[in-house]
Amino acid sequence: AGQRALLDARVLIVGAGGLGSPAALYLAAAGVGTIGIVDGDVVDESNLHRQVLHASDRVGDRKVDSAERTLRALNPDTRVVTHDERLDAASADRLLAGYDVIVDGTDSLEARYVINDAAVRLGATVVHGSVHRWDGQVTAFAPAGPCYRCLHPVPPPADLAPDCTVAGVVGVVPGIVGMLQATEALKVLLGVGEPLIGRILVVDALGATFDEIRVDQHPECPACGRGQR
Numbered sequence: 001a002g003q004r005a006l007l008d009a010r011v012l013i014v015g016a017g018g019l020g021s022p023a024a025l026y027l028a029a030a031g032v033g034t035i036g037i038v039d040g041d042v043v044d045e046s047n048l049h050r051q052v053l054h055a056s057d058r059v060g061d062r063k064v065d066s067a068e069r070t071l072r073a074l075n076p077d078t079r080v081v082t083h084d085e086r087l088d089a090a091s092a093d094r095l096l097a098g099y100d101v102i103v104d105g106t107d108s109l110e111a112r113y114v115i116n117d118a119a120v121r122l123g124a125t126v127v128h129g130s131v132h133r134w135d136g137q138v139t140a141f142a143p144a145g146p147c148y149r150c151l152h153p154v155p156p157p158a159d160l161a162p163d164c165t166v167a168g169v170v171g172v173v174p175g176i177v178g179m180l181q182a183t184e185a186l187k188v189l190l191g192v193g194e195p196l197i198g199r200i201l202v203v204d205a206l207g208a209t210f211d212e213i214r215v216d217q218h219p220e221c222p223a224c225g226r227g228q229r
Helices: 002-008 020-030 063-074 092-096 109-122 172-190
Strands: 010-014 034-038 079-083 101-104 125-132 135-141 199-204 209-214
Touching (some): 002 172, 010 020, 020 034, 020 101, 034 063, 063 079, 092 109, 109 125
Parallel strands (some): 010 034, 034 079
């Protein structure tokens, strides 16, 4: 019954990079029937230490094409829907519509807020991941809250939240976080276990520790607060 449910499931992965790569691989291997991939970039050699969907012989290829090639080879029964574009406020509702779970594998603050707001409007669950050097975080945002804006109401200054191209990241860390994102997506799709809704799992790879932070819904949240329901 669980495998049939996964075959009927639809998961959108935003970003075919360090987080989206392991998440996509494990969701396809688990038997998710439809996986959408959103990414407007091309494969770059400098990213291959963490973007394991791709290979050195595909440098310069569109990431969505490389991702589709890898996932189809892994599981021919998985339907891969590619979107060779960047997600923004104008395209978010169109791209997220019809998917049960959104895996947020972006490293753009702007995209995270756009994904969050669209998912709340559309009633989809977002599995969020982020990485920084040797550290990572994983959580899940349900449509009824708490959501990303409950955690971060407004974006922080850019210098306080640099992306991987600036701050750097050890390649195995997005691998760990991406696999945890796949785990959370499977739990949500199957309705089992305790998803990380209202909880952030903090990964410290240097210390080999996992910690948890509770997140409460903010009643005045502009996305999921009581005034928006």
